[in-house]
Amino acid sequence: MAIRKTAIVPVLLGYAVSLLPASAAAASAVAAPAAAAGTRFELPRLPWPADALEPAIDAETMEIHHGRHHRAQVDGLNAQLEKHPELASLSLEQILQRVSRYPDAVRNNAGGHWNHAFFWQNLAPARDAGAPSGKLAAAIERDFGSLEDLRKAIEAAAGARFGSGWVWLIVRDDGSLAVTSTANQDNPLMDVVAERGTPVIGVDVWEHAYYLRYRNRRGEYVSNWWKVVNWNDASRRYAEATAAQQH
Numbered sequence: 036m037a038i039r040k041t042a043i044v045p046v047l048l049g050y051a052v053s054l055l056p057a058s059a060a061a062a063s064a065v066a067a068p069a070a071a072a073g074t075r076f077e078l079p080r081l082p083w084p085a086d087a088l089e090p091a092i093d094a095e096t097m098e099i100h101h102g103r104h105h106r107a108q109v110d111g112l113n114a115q116l117e118k119h120p121e122l123a124s125l126s127l128e129q130i131l132q133r134v135s136r137y138p139d140a141v142r143n144n145a146g147g148h149w150n151h152a153f154f155w156q157n158l159a160p161a162r163d164a165g166a167p168s169g170k171l172a173a174a175i176e177r178d179f180g181s182l183e184d185l186r187k188a189i190e191a192a193a194g195a196r197f198g199s200g201w202v203w204l205i206v207r208d209d210g211s212l213a214v215t216s217t218a219n220q221d222n223p224l225m226d227v228v229a230e231r232g233t234p235v236i237g238v239d240v241w242e243h244a245y246y247l248r249y250r251n252r253r254g255e256y257v258s259n260w261w262k263v264v265n266w267n268d269a270s271r272r273y274a275e276a277t278a279a280q281q282h
């Protein structure tokens with residue numbers, strides 16, 4: 036882990052050499068790739084140490100999930116930007132909103148980057164996980180009956196998702212909450228999904244998210260993921276989405 040703090044690592048990882056002081060860039064020129072891929076989008080740091088979600092999510096899973104899977108999607112998205120220069124001026128959310136116009140490589144990598152960046156922020160060590168805000172709690176009660184009923188709805192959707200995908204709690208345009216599920220790296224912001232909305236919480240049910248610790252026991256993983264949902268993040272997202280709807 037300590038090696039990540041050294042100056043040469045960004046070059047080894049294919050990051051922009053220009054981020055480094057000139058002398059450091061020159062010194063590490065040998066290690067730099069001949070033609071660096073685009074670097075517009077960057078892999079965000081995890082907001083906590085990789086082992087912070089133990090025992091719900093183990094450190095090795097987290098390191099591979101973030102450092103390899105998410106990184107590959109960031110690199111893949113940057114590569115797609117070079118093929119579709121008209122995307123360069125768009126935010127990631129704007130790309131998702133018109134993703135139907137582009138090949139699956141854009142859909143998969145843009146979705147994968149957004150989904151994983153969301154997922155890290157949407158998780159917190161159990162002691163920091165908080166609770167739904169008053170407004171979000173009231174909306175959950177209104178639309179599901181109770182927090183426990185919401186958990187059951189998410190677990191059912193996770194069990195029903197065949198193959199790889201995500202399960203979401205979204206706010207729809209009319210302010211109502213709903214549990215939805217998307218395949219692969221699709222998400223509710225995309226113009227290709229059946230039910231669109233703004234994600235409030237979400238769980239990655241790809242096998243790479245749980246297989247090392249849970250093997251094929253997706254249900255057990257989702258039950259434990261529930262303990263590390265960052266309700267402070269969820270409450271903020273709900274407040275922002277519903278405030279935007281009122282304007």
Ligand code: MN3
Nearest residue numbers: 104239241244
């Ligand atoms: Mn994943």
